[in-house]
Amino acid sequence: MLLIVCPYCGKRPEIEFTYGGQAHLARPKQPSLLDDQAWAEFLYMRANTKGVYAERWRHARGCGRFFNALRDTTTDHFLAFYKTGEAQPTVPTQSATAGQPARSAPSEPALPAQPAPSGPPAPSAPNEPTP
Numbered sequence: 001m002l003l004i005v006c007p008y009c010g011k012r013p014e015i016e017f018t019y020g021g022q023a024h025l026a027r028p029k030q031p032s033l034l035d036d037q038a039w040a041e042f043l044y045m046r047a048n049t050k051g052v053y054a055e056r057w058r059h060a061r062g063c064g065r066f067f068n069a070l071r072d073t074t075t076d077h078f079l080a081f082y083k084t085g086e087a088q089p090t091v092p093t094q095s096a097t098a099g100q101p102a103r104s105a106p107s108e109p110a111l112p113a114q115p116a117p118s119g120p121p122a123p124s125a126p127n128e129p130t131p
Contacts, residue, residue, distance in 0.1 A: 005081045006059045007067050020056030022046045023068040024088065050074055054088055 002014040028034055028042060047053070053073050058066050070079040070091055079091045 004057065004069070004078065006062060006065070007081050007083045008063045008065050009059060012059070012062055016059060016061040018058045018060045020058050020066060023054035023056045052079060052091060056084075 003011045004014055004017050005011050006017075025042075028038075031039060031042075034042070050073055052070055055069050055071055056066055057069055058064070066084050067081060068084060068086075068088070069081050070089065071077065072079055080089045082089055
């Protein structure tokens with residue numbers, strides 16, 4: 001289970017949150033003065049960076065508040081969580097951490113490898129074709 005850290009409530013399961021898109025977008029001061037192309041770009045065009053990406057999240061099934069998170073899109077690991085209105089934190093680069101990204105929320109632990117079954121194959125059911 002993926003745990004996301006709400007800056008207001010602490011660690012909670014991913015199912016309690018909804019994604020809110022790219023963080024730190026500034027709404028145009030006078031949107032009525034924009035032409036259709038500029039308004040469409042504001043509404044629909046977002047950065048799609050490979051690497052660290054600032055996102056908005058909402059604790060929909062908890063406190064209901066929005067907050068921001070930094071997530072590495074290449075590994076899908078969260079690097080930092082911070083309240084809306086706070087400055088974006090700096091995170092160490094991959095080279096500074098020797099390939100180990102900093103993580104604020106643990107991901108699901110890897111399951112141990114299962115041994116391959118040994119012996120003859122199990123008999124098939126009467127309605128199944130034999131291989």
